Amino acid sequence: MQTATTDTPLRRGRLFIVALMALFTAGAAVSMRAATAVHMRSEYLDPIDAVNAGAMLGAVLGAAFAGFAITLLLVSAVLAKIGFRNALLAAAVLLIAGFAVVGGAGSLGISPYTALWVGMLIQGLGWGMVETVINPLTSAIYAQDRVSRLSILHAWYPAGVVGGALMGLAVDGAGMAWRLELVVLAVLCVAFAALAWAEKFPPVSASTDAPVTPGEMIKATIQSPTIFLWVGLMMFTAAAEFAPGQWVDVALSQIVGMRGIWLLVYVSALMFVMRHFAGPLVRVLGNVGLLIFSAIFTTIGLFALSFVDGPMGAILASTAWGFGVCFFWPTMLATVAERYPRSGTMVFGLMGAAGAACTWVVLPFLGAVSDSAKLEAAGGDPAVVAAAQGEQLQQILAAAATASFRTIAIIPLVLIFVFTAIAVADRMRKKS
Secondary structure, eight states, X not given: OOOOOTTSOOOHHHHHHHHHHHHHHHHHHHHHHHHHHHHHIIIIIHHHHSTTHHHHHHHHHHHHHHHHHHHHHHHGGGHHHHOHHHHHHHHHHHHHHHHHHHHTGGGXXXXXXXXXXXXXXXXXXXXXXXXXXXXXXXXXXXXXXHHHHHHHHHHHHHHHHHHHXXXXXXXXXXXXXXXXXXXXXXXXXXXXXXXXXXXXXXOGGGGSSSOOOHHHHHHHHHTOTTHHHHHHHHXXXXXXXXXXXXXXXXXXXXXXXXXXXXHHHHHHHHHHHHGGGHHHHHHHHHHHHHHHHHHHHXXXXXXXXXXXXXXXXXXXXXXHHHHHHTTHHHXXXXXXXXXXXXXXXXXXXXXXXHHHHHHHHHHXXXXXXXXXXXXXXXXXXXXXXXXXXXXXXXHHHHHHHHHHHHHHTHHHHHHXXXXXXXXXXXXXXXXX
């Protein structure tokens, strides 16, 4: 295979396909983690500490978001020196290494919990590297149509989630080892790395309307304190999207009459379709108006998930949640890119890192809330939690799910008021 040279023409369509494939793979890895969470808990974590297994599982799942945050924060400002292609190749290597560690968690000579945590962290570093590249790359090759193209790009994250979840369900249904999913994901990594190797990429500086050096990016960011308001808001929007997505299979599978991962498949398919319509919605509502719309539906959906006890209710609640969260991530990124062009790739890194870091914190907290609710429903007796079966188990798990989703629903509820205040401030600024 020949590496692209400086004389090779820039092929926007192929570059976009590389970005789509990389994000699809990252999305498939996310749903793989959700689909295999029940296996990791039963095989490794329940034998260690059944009462606190939820918090431990949350910490393991959250480690991927920690890695995601670290990469975005540290690499975004120096991406120009690394280059788009090299960063994508590094992403593939990190993801494959992370899959290998998780797959061998029981045979590495260390605690399985530690091995799972480290493997998820490495996966997160690779996922963060993907996110570090694809947003400024898309911004560079489609400078005149960023919101629409970023939304189409991020439609392939839920597409990957669907693919990974269906693969997990198929593996479980066939009675095969859950580690087989990791092998398939590794093959996808090799595929997008091979395509990236063959293409010519634009300079990273082309990703913003005001090309700046890393030093100028840092200076522009520090001199724009309102950026940090958006960074804080990204923490909440990401937590409202990612944390429930990782938790839905664990929380709902035994109380709604279906595997909870099917809800993630359904919501992700919905997001894939809806993100293709972000452009028309933005033209009607504006960026902040679309964020208000998203926060309202997310709040309704998460509160509704805290009450469900059957498949139909779970599907209806998931529909509202999916309509809400599908526009959060791309709209937030496009908004800060337009408002703070001189912050360049650094603003993408700050936003993504903040969203991932908050999810890293929220997932173990969500696990602790679930554990506490289970213990309370069992009358405070850990032995009852460990031995519960039948109707008693249903009641304990229902209490845990109710507490989990009701707690996370507070986040988008607050966002409704914050985004409304921003919309009012923007309107007043335009009038003055």
